[in-house]
Amino acid sequence: MAVLEIHAIRSRMDDRIKYALNPEKTSCIGFSNHNGLPDTLTDAVNCFCDTAYEQMEGTKSYFGKTGQVLGYHFIQSFKPGEVTPQQAHEIGRQFAERCFGERFEVVIGTHTDKSHLHNHIIVNSVSFTDGHKYRSTPETFYELRRISDEICRTHGLSVIEQPKHRTGKHYAEWIAENEYRPTIRSAIREDIDVVLMQVRTLDEFWEHLRRRGYEIRVNPNRKYVAIRPPNGKRFIRLKSLGDAYTPKQLANRIAAGRGAVVENIRKIKVRRKQLETRKKYRPRNPFSIPRGRLTLRGIRALYWKYVYTPVYCPVRAP
Template identity: 35%
Template structure:
């Protein structure tokens, strides 16, 4: 059984092809949205050594994997089409334990040849870094035959899925008999759901499920959605617009259980229970605390309170009738959690402490960068010293951690002044008092 996906890539050509060849992230690879913005990002991701057993499972169709980026760029320059969508990143994932790496790579190469082999350059890489063996495809957006760009549409994706299923049957693998209907969600949404992060689709599903359990008729279901702040359009398809969003979302795109017919059936089938029963209070537990506990103040108290209101620190006992906070803030929940963890880690409560921390982090980055520079000089003079590479790798990891913390500091500086307004509805004059001093700036210089 194999699932497929494909999405467009804009930006720089080089890193797209090379992400899959980096040997330094074997244990816990980071596959972020920034890694996939340009063709350089995608190439890098698709051919990383630790994902592909040191390049044993990287192949090229109409190109050499080692110089695929340059060959793709030459085709773009030949036809004067270097802007816009520079590549497409495809994905094919197999069920755990159903296939060997060799067989998966063979199927991936054959899929690329059948779909694109007559007109486009493709890099195929088989990744082994997760439980599911999966293939990545980096497809040049410009054809080397006639210079026309690849047309990514529902028909071409349907052909990709059908061809993948056909190859699975030919190799004795299982096939999804009834794939989920509706359009494919965006890569960012799919990736967020794979990692368990909140998404707009997930929030809408939760609200729809809640409204179904509290409705006895379909009309009640529509009314309950409106009570939660949704704008609803009925017609051939039901479409809803969540609070804080500009576009409507058809419910059928959320999955088979969210078509109008399925929702009506779920309303008829679910058990008729009272809307809400208050659970009995849990037995109280008493603890003896030595000394007087210190109360959180400043930034830490602010973030702790806001995460509590967003539901991160407790679970609601009943579904709300209408959202008090914009759903966009819930989507940003992980960002606020990351900021709160940094403040708790370094016990930062005031702006002075915050800017002292930001300066100290930048100082650590500068010092480590100087050490790395000296190690590179020593390595050029004597490449045989193996310990130098290990020390450089360790410094790179430390710099990466500090840079991540510095980016979090920049977000705190930009977002912390607005949190009290979202909580208390402060006036602009009151919010101005909470802004950082004008003479301070968080430095985010990269070295």
């Protein structure tokens, strides 16, 4: 089974290529490849690994398309223990040749440093044949995923029969999540989860978010609801946070937890009423005589004895 992800590259494409071809992550002594680096699970299509970045930049410069999206980073991950490193690399190479071999330069690096083997496939955004740029859309991605599944079947691997349609992630966010570092979207999800436990309606949910410093953009002329966190630079669509954070799903989650919220509010009101009606005690003077007691005991009795007992002083005759 291979899971396919795609990330657009908008800066430092050279770093992506270096990361994909990192010898420490792709090391495989004695592995023979076509256009890759010696003793590594690396390969290239329509270019060579050691000069891939220069060739891709030369193609973009030749056609005058050096801005915007520089390339695409595909990650093809396999189920642990299902494939060998060589087999995973062969699947990634076949995928690159079949999908991009006729028009684009591609490098492939198979990483073996994790429990799950995965291919990093870097594709130039500009075609070396006609200068046209590759346009990534949901339709093209589903077609690429279909091809990836087809290649996996030919190698006897399992595939996900009904994959969920998930929105793509920025590469920096993907790296941060894999390294268990917080991201702006993870912080927003945490705030939303906390607020959902305190509200009974969707309107209350928006109001609580505003109190936390969020800006809400709900416009009938716009298809998606977007929010901007405190000190945030731009608005983020709720649907980009995941399937559980769309307005429809938020309303369903609020409805499902409404009983618990109402019960919590009732308990808080009861507690406040108990605090208002309970008997208040004032600190008592430790040296005062308690009402209803005519005799003193303990240290208090000894204290009053020394205070009021007259001291006998004999008078000597002159």
